[in-house]
Amino acid sequence: MEVERILLALAALLFAPIVGGALTGADRKLTARMQKRIGPPLMQPFYDAVKLFSKQRLIVNGFQSVSVSVYLASMALSLVLLVLGMDLLVLLFVLALGSVALILGGFSVKSPYSQIGSQREVLQLLAYEPLLVLMVVAIYLKTGSFSASSVMSLRQPLIYSLPLFIVTMILVMAIKLHKSPMDISGSHHAHQELVRGIYTEFSGPQMGLIEIAHWYELVFLLGFIALFWHTNLLCGALLALGCYFAVIVIDNITARMTWRWMLRVTWLFGIGASLLNLFLLYGIAGR
Numbered sequence: 710m711e712v713e714r715i716l717l718a719l720a721a722l723l724f725a726p727i728v729g730g731a732l733t734g735a736d737r738k739l740t741a742r743m744q745k746r747i748g749p750p751l752m753q754p755f756y757d758a759v760k761l762f763s764k765q766r767l768i769v770n771g772f773q774s775v776s777v778s779v780y781l782a783s784m785a786l787s788l789v790l791l792v793l794g795m796d797l798l799v800l801l802f803v804l805a806l807g808s809v810a811l812i813l814g815g816f817s818v819k820s821p822y823s824q825i826g827s828q829r830e831v832l833q834l835l836a837y838e839p840l841l842v843l844m845v846v847a848i849y850l851k852t853g854s855f856s857a858s859s860v861m862s863l864r865q866p867l868i869y870s871l872p873l874f875i876v877t878m879i880l881v882m883a884i885k886l887h888k889s890p891m892d893i894s895g896s897h898h899a900h901q902e903l904v905r906g907i908y909t910e911f912s913g914p915q916m917g918l919i920e921i922a923h924w925y926e927l928v929f930l931l932g933f934i935a936l937f938w939h940t941n942l943l944c945g946a947l948l949a950l951g952c953y954f955a956v957i958v959i960d961n962i963t964a965r966m967t968w969r970w971m972l973r974v975t976w977l978f979g980i981g982a983s984l985l986n987l988f989l990l991y992g993i994a995g996r
Contacts, residue, residue, distance in 0.1 A: 714793055721792045722785060729924025730754045736957055743961045761917035769818045769910050776814025777915045783807025784925035791932050794858025797845045808834055815907040826906025829894035832968045836975040837881045843983040844874050850990055860939055867937040873986035877979045879952050882930050888960035893968045
């Protein structure tokens with residue numbers, strides 16, 4: 710059993726960047742088609758990563774390297790913890806640790822773009838973290854445990870009892886992946902005053918490591934959503950990809966909004982939907 714768990718963790722570490730990079734390439738291709746463009750090849754994210762690693766290593770200060778390393782390690786570790794069915798609260802702590810490390814790396818330089826982008830990244834963290842915590846609380850109420858493995862013991866998929874949390878996960882994905890209208894701290898699109906924002910002073914191999922961390926994070930988010938339909942691997946994968954496609958569509962049909970709008974939507978609509986689902990779950994359980 711221990712050998713199987715080790716092999717599973719190694720498989721997650723090795724194949725997650727490949728899957729995440731391929732999905733990022735598909736994202737760019739779909740976005741281009743929606744905008745009536747041909748778009749880059751599916752392998753373009755991997756070409757970009759190789760090019761970043763081939764560039765000269767330039768850093769503003771030593772802490773930048775530390776923050777990037779912690780960010781990458783946290784994203785990879787959070788995925789491993791999810792695959793191994795570990796405690797979801799610990800998982801969220803590890804995920805938040807990586808985000809905070811990257812924010813501190815952005816704050817460590819004097820660039821106004823990086824400083825403002827880091828400030829807005831803090832606001833994004835405050836926006837989506839309550840949604841993730843409420844989701845873990847709902848899983849605990851349903852399973853009686855905080856571990857991801859406890860979900861596997863359920864006979865019915867979580868989506869039957871926690872449908873509104875799928876909607877909140879779309880909000881979380883839009884924020885975490887820096888998609889419109891939630892891309893307030895940095896963007897892959899040149900349609901805002903910050904452009905790269907928090908990533909402004911990261912370049913070369915450091916930016917390559919950040920991209921790999923993003924691929925780990927993407928696979929983690931999709932894996933978390935797939936957990937809601939654990940009884941069927943295909944249905945879980947389709948559910949996760951469906952949410953990802955919804956985020957891509959929203960990104961292409963909306964413009965970037967202000968940070969006040971983002972907080973208002975996530976806290977009022979997102980937390981409201983979460984609390985409503987918790988109330989319904991509690992009512993059903995109390996019968």
